[in-house]
Amino acid sequence: MFSKFQNHIISRFPFLAEKKLFLAVSGGLDSMVLLHLFNQLPCEIAVLHCNFQLRGLESFGDQEFIQNYCNQNNIPFFTTHFDTEAFAKDYKLSTQVAARELRYSWFYELLEEENFDFILTAHHADDNLETFIINLTRGTGLEGLTGIPEQNDKIIRPLLPFSRPEILKYAEENNIEWREDSSNASTKYLRNKIRHDLIPVLKEINPNFLDAFQKTQSYLQESKEMVEDASIMIYQQVAKEAGNDIHFDLNQLKKLPNYKSYLYQWLNEFGFSAWKDIYDLVEGQSGKQVFANEFRLLKNRETLILSPYSELSEKEEYEINANDTEVNFPIKLSLCNVGHTTFDSNRVIFVDVDKIHFPLILRKWKDGDVFQPFGMHGKSKKVSKLFKDEKLSLIEKEKTWILCSNDQIVWVVGIRQDERFKIEKATNKILKIELQ
Structure with missing residues (x-):
């Protein structure tokens, strides 16, 4: 031996x-x-x-x-x-x-x-x-x-x-x-x-049963390797990776005769076990979810979104003081005083310094949040309605942060500035805030 x-x-x-x-x-x-x-x-x-x-x-x-x-x-x-x-x-x-x-x-x-x-x-x-x-x-x-x-x-x-x-x-x-x-x-x-x-x-x-079993396992291993190769090829056609998330195109997925087998192959390593619920999700209503210990699968219109799952407290808040020039957690922001505005972008806002009060508060959005969207001249809108108009998935909503001054929303970060803090002709100091 x-x-x-x-x-x-x-x-x-x-x-x-x-x-x-x-x-x-x-x-x-x-x-x-x-x-x-x-x-x-x-x-x-x-x-x-x-x-x-x-x-x-x-x-x-x-x-x-x-x-x-x-x-x-x-x-x-x-x-x-x-x-x-x-x-x-x-x-x-x-x-x-x-x-x-x-x-x-x-x-x-x-x-x-x-x-x-x-x-x-x-x-x-x-x-x-x-x-x-x-x-x-x-x-x-x-x-x-x-x-x-x-x-x-x-x-x-x-x-x-x-x-x-x-x-x-x-x-x-x-x-x-x-x-x-x-x-x-x-x-x-x-x-x-x-x-x-x-x-x-x-x-x-069968006295040679163990030998026969080992041959069978060898054949099964070869079949497993073929399945894995096919799974990788189909994954490249159906899935798109976006940061820590993976988006599966349901229109492409449902064209496959054995799409359930591919879903099992792709999702098994993430700890999912409720396979019937996952297969039902493909034809289910938008917004439905299936959870594993550390991940979840969300149906969002014609997409399945796989993402890490973490429960963040709605009360979690972070202060930004007047002398801060950057924020590195929970998201990255840069802050600086400028002499004029430059370009419009959802990732950058310019606010009138005299209209805000420090410390600014960075927090997750809450049900019932209301703000005055930039350009709507005093009209209020629920943040949840903004999300609906922007067609955000549940995961995208949960990842959205709100910048506040004295309980008033200054910015739905990365999406829309509030009208009340905009730059006007009488503005003396301009603060530029950018999402990195």
């Missing part, structure tokens, strides 16, 4: 040569074989071990076992303890999900602190099969059916092509010791139930 493993590393991960590598080691068969294999390669390695304190003295026995191995082989050893059950309870997670969250969070912290390059885990072909079946039972797309990726950011899984019997045979031939996790025998966990009850039946039906 070592020769096959060495060729696999050279073929798939040549960049690991002479890198600093963390090996995630539980003390079980798979991770101890991974450690033994990498200890023979020209890499700088260190061991990471998480004590989840879920099995009493057995957990501390695992830790002591790995630490002794590392001491005997002069391998740096890092360990930490977690109160996994308390964490799971506090965040309403299953024990297994809580352990995974804690483990990978700590892994990435150490990567940065110790200046290492990658983290290696001992997932193998049988783990991949179990993950495939779990995803299949829950309902999934191509991404779930292609199983555990060989590399995900800084996480690398170099044992994925190897089966558990191969790994066991290597351990026995090389007299590698390991620890048995007693919880692996329990079928109360879904993964264990699949491992002990379902997979043996599949292998009984």
